[in-house]
Amino acid sequence: xxxxxxxxxxxxxxxxxxxxxxxxxxxxxxxxxxxxxxxxxxxxxxxxxxxxxxxxxxxxxxxxxxxxxxxxxxxxxxxxxxxxxxxxxxxxxxxxxxxxxxxxxxxxxxxxxxxxxxxxxxxxxxxxxxxxxxxxxxxxxxxxxxxxxxxxxxxxxxxxxxxxxxxxxxxxxxxxxxxxxxxxxxxxxxxxxxxxxxxxxxxxxxxxxxxxxxxxxxxxxxxxxxxxxxxxxxxxxxxxxxxxxxxxxxxxxxxxxxxxxxxxxxxxxxxxxxxxxxxxxxxxxxxxxxxxxxxxxxxxxxxxxxxxxxxxxxxxxxxxxxxxxxxxxxxxxxxxxxxxxxxxxxxxxxxxxxxxxxxxxxxxxxxxxxxxxxxxxxxxxxxxxxxxxxxxxxxxxxxxxxxxxxxxxxxxxxxxxxxxxxxxxxxxxxxxxxxxxxxxxxxxxxxxxxxxxxxxxxxxxxxxxxxxxxxxxxxxxxxxxxxxxxxxxxxxxxxxxxxxxxxxxxxxxxxxxxxxxxxxxxxxxxxxxxxxxxxxxxxxxxxxxxxxxxxxxxxxxxxxxxxxxxxxxxxxxxxxxxxxxxxxxxxxxxxxxxxxxxxxxxxxxxxxxxxxxxx
Numbered sequence: 001x002x003x004x005x006x007x008x009x010x011x012x013x014x015x016x017x018x019x020x021x022x023x024x025x026x027x028x029x030x031x032x033x034x035x036x037x038x039x040x041x042x043x044x045x046x047x048x049x050x051x052x053x054x055x056x057x058x059x060x061x062x063x064x065x066x067x068x069x070x071x072x073x074x075x076x077x078x079x080x081x082x083x084x085x086x087x088x089x090x091x092x093x094x095x096x097x098x099x100x101x102x103x104x105x106x107x108x109x110x111x112x113x114x115x116x117x118x119x120x121x122x123x124x125x126x127x128x129x130x131x132x133x134x135x136x137x138x139x140x141x142x143x144x145x146x147x148x149x150x151x152x153x154x155x156x157x158x159x160x161x162x163x164x165x166x167x168x169x170x171x172x173x174x175x176x177x178x179x180x181x182x183x184x185x186x187x188x189x190x191x192x193x194x195x196x197x198x199x200x201x202x203x204x205x206x207x208x209x210x211x212x213x214x215x216x217x218x219x220x221x222x223x224x225x226x227x228x229x230x231x232x233x234x235x236x237x238x239x240x241x242x243x244x245x246x247x248x249x250x251x252x253x254x255x256x257x258x259x260x261x262x263x264x265x266x267x268x269x270x271x272x273x274x275x276x277x278x279x280x281x282x283x284x285x286x287x288x289x290x291x292x293x294x295x296x297x298x299x300x301x302x303x304x305x306x307x308x309x310x311x312x313x314x315x316x317x318x319x320x321x322x323x324x325x326x327x328x329x330x331x332x333x334x335x336x337x338x339x340x341x342x343x344x345x346x347x348x349x350x351x352x353x354x355x356x357x358x359x360x361x362x363x364x365x366x367x368x369x370x371x372x373x374x375x376x377x378x379x380x381x382x383x384x385x386x387x388x389x390x391x392x393x394x395x396x397x398x399x400x401x402x403x404x405x406x407x408x409x410x411x412x413x414x415x416x417x418x419x420x421x422x423x424x425x426x427x428x429x430x431x432x433x434x435x436x437x438x439x440x441x442x443x444x445x446x447x448x449x450x451x452x453x454x455x456x457x458x459x460x461x462x463x464x465x466x467x468x469x470x471x472x473x474x475x476x477x478x479x480x481x482x483x484x485x486x487x488x489x490x491x492x493x494x495x496x497x498x499x500x501x502x503x504x505x506x507x508x509x510x511x512x513x514x515x516x517x518x519x520x521x522x523x524x525x526x527x528x529x530x531x532x533x534x535x536x537x538x539x540x541x542x543x544x545x546x547x548x549x550x551x552x553x554x555x556x557x558x559x560x561x562x563x564x565x566x567x568x569x570x571x572x573x574x575x576x577x578x579x580x581x582x583x584x585x586x587x588x589x590x591x592x593x594x595x596x597x598x599x600x601x602x603x604x605x606x607x608x609x610x611x612x613x614x615x
Contacts, residue, residue: 065115067124067131099130100431103157103423105150106495107143107166108135111486118452118489119496126438127431138494143167151182158424159432163494164223164413171415172553174219179550184420185217189433196440197433200224200499209545209612210414220416221436226502229374229524230411232531233302234290237378237391238369242269253398254295254333261342264368272364279368280337281344281378283355288347288371289571290407292334295399297326298536302409308564311604312539318604320597322567323589326403328581331574333399338575348572352377365390374524381517389515393527396534408535414544418498440499446475448496451489456480460509467525468506476509479518541604542613552603559600566595 108114114133124131134150134157136143144167150156162168169177177183190197201208207224238250243260246269251257263269264279282288293299299321300312310322321327337343346354359367359379365387370378375391382388398404418436420429438444450457460466460473480487490496514523548556570588573579579588608614 065113065133065135067115067117067120067129067133097128099124099128100425100427101130101132102159102428102431103132103134104159104161105134105136105147105157106161107138107163108133109138109492109494111488112492113488116488117491118487119448119491122447122452123435123438127435129431129435138163138166140166151177156182156421156423158421158428160220160417160419160421161495162417162419164415164417166494168222168413169220169416169419171213171547172550172557174416174419175213175547175550176553178213178217178219182421183219184422184424184429185219186221186420186433187216187218189420189429190218193430193433194437194440196437196499197221200440204501205612206410206545207412209542210412211416214547214549214610220419221498222412222415223417223498223500225412225497225500226505227411227500228502228505228532229528231409232406232528232535233373233409234294234299234371234396234407235373235527235531236288236291236369236371236394237375238394239264239269239365239367239390240392241365241390242368245269245271250392250394251397252395254292254400257394257397258337258340258342261337261368262340265340265342269368270365276363276366277368278344278358278366279342280347280370281355281358281367282347282371283350283352284348285352286355286370286372286377288343289330289334291371292337292397293327293330294403294405294407294534295397296330296333296401296403297321297324298403298405298407298539299327299330300407300409300540302407308568309543309560310564310567311541311543312536313541314539318541318601318608320563320592320601322571323592323597328585329399331571332581335575335577335581339577348576356380359387369394374520376520381520393530395530404534405536406531406534408537408540410542410544412544436498439496442474442504445496445499445504448491449493449500450475450477451487453489454478455487456489464509465512466506467508467510467522471503471506473509474504474507541608542611545613546604546607546611548603548607556600556603559596559603562595563592563597563600566591 104114106114114120114135115131120131123129136146147160147162147167160169174183178185186194190201201211201218204224207222210222210224211218211220213219238260240250242264243250246263246267248260248263251260261279264277265275268275268277270277280288287301290299290301293301298312299310301308301310310320310327312319312321334343344350344358346358355370355372355378359370360383361367365385367378370391372378375388379388379391396404396406420432424432439448446457455478457475457477460476464473464476466473493500508521510522511519512522513519514526570579570591574581574584574588
């Protein structure tokens with residue numbers, strides 16, 4: 001919503017509108033360098049960058065800076081645009097008296113300077129907080145390492161404010177550090193000072209299950225991101241212009257798909273007289289296996305790193321799909337595509353930057369289809385030749401036995417991105433919870449995600465239309481003019497979307513033109529409707545609400561890593577031919593058992609039986 005995040009350097013020359021889009025797609029955790037995660041998305045690089053608005057250069061990879069309480073916010077908290085859009089929230093008056101000192105560890109993106117950020121200043125004013133920021137990069141590996149070093153050294157901050165698709169506390173981390181006295185339980189603080197947080201927990205059983213440990217304590221809060229298009233990640237986007245030129249229709253079966261891809265390869269759909277077309281591509285994070293596997297057997301894997309496991313429920317029992325006959329048949333089909341030269345040779349090894357080079361090929365359009373969460377992950381939006389408008393989603397394929405599934409991926413990541421530590425004074429704990437509680441309001445979330453003034457978000461007009469039919473539009477984002485530096489007036493979706501409900505997302509004003517950049521979110525919404533309902537609900541394993549006994553944490557982590565890596569590695573070997581499906585399949589299945597598959601399933605089953613999801 002196990003997390004495996006790719007770290008890629010964002011493109012600094014993107015158009016202004018894509019910056020807005022990146023905040024909307026953040027939860028999804030997808031891998032595009034134009035989108036911020038869930039879902040999420042591409043991690044930013046660690047290079048030192050100069051923040052917007054003339055702020056001093058800050059190093060994304062790490063640094064400490066301070067925001068004094070009462071410093072002038074860029075815009076008063078009650079700006080007309082966001083207050084009108086915010087509805088229920090009422091902006092607090094600036095607090096008085098000695099400022100509460102609060103040290104916060106947080107990832108800092110290349111377009112941000114948290115110490116001089118507009119939303120930081122607003123929070124400082126509202127809650128009389130003097131912030132000291134300990135920052136790290138959006139690159140998942142270094143960010144995790146720096147957090148772990150801070151914990152191991154004992155020199156940790158008052159608050160960790162993290163990004164799920166970069167690095168956050170796992171459920172095992174929360175249980176471990178709570179026993180060590182490092183983490184402060186939040187239950188009483190929430191009851192006394194967090195009415196909006198409490199309301200979200202009471203209203204949403206899934207969120208409560210994610211946040212509540214087996215002992216009933218809340219040791220940290222995850223972000224809640226009810227992203228519709230992020231929940232169905234196994235999409236395939238196909239070049240409709242090529243279909244039209246060749247007189248073909250979108251494929252609906254595995255046989256038809258092979259015919260279309262063959263035509264893309266052999267019939268020169270881009271018309272340049274060269275055999276340079278790439279019928280089908282992907283990257284290491286946006287893997288193509290789940291889309292095609294679901295035409296043979298239900299595959300729960302996602303393409304954004306939120307869920308790399310093959311665990312399902314078979315008649316109420318935790319099981320894996322990766323040793324079933326349907327899995328073998330799916331691999332055989334994908335191998336047939338590979339053997340026919342229909343799959344890009346780099347599809348299983350290239351990162352997203354390499355995939356984008358295929359999609360953005362300077363010599364003309366060469367990409368026929370691609371398995372990514374959204375098309376801008378493969379083709380830059382706003383392309384001068386309009387190629388970004390050529391790709392449409394192909395619904396789940398029907399396989400030879402009638403299987404016609406798509407994977408469901410819980411869009412929120414279990415664990416915690418907000419954690420209070422024992423270093424925080426009582427006053428700091430209260431201030432931190434009040435700050436987060438404000439972010440849980442509609443007004444607070446709008447300001448946190450999009451900005452504190454009308455340069456970035458306004459109240460919708462009478463002709464504006466909400467994303468979902470029947471919803472009342474509450475907010476409308478504004479494109480930053482070309483050539484204007486980032487405003488540094490928000491936390492973005494990466495840090496700011498804690499109560500990102502379905503209703504909140506549905507209320508965004510989005511243009512009707514789905515092929516315009518401004519209408520992109522509507523394009524994704526409509527595409528996802530082609531997939532929703534194809535998941536096998538009886539097989540969904542609710543890993544997000546299943547807490548593993550902390551004494552088994554290390555064992556489970558090792559088992560999970562080894563098993564998932566083994567499945568991935570062998571799947572690629574079967575597809576590319578370095579292993580033979582007929583001769584080596586039995587040995588592969590035995591190898592899974594040798595890695596401790598049955599023990600892994602047993603531990604998961606015991607945890608599931610104790611969860612609130614056990615029927």
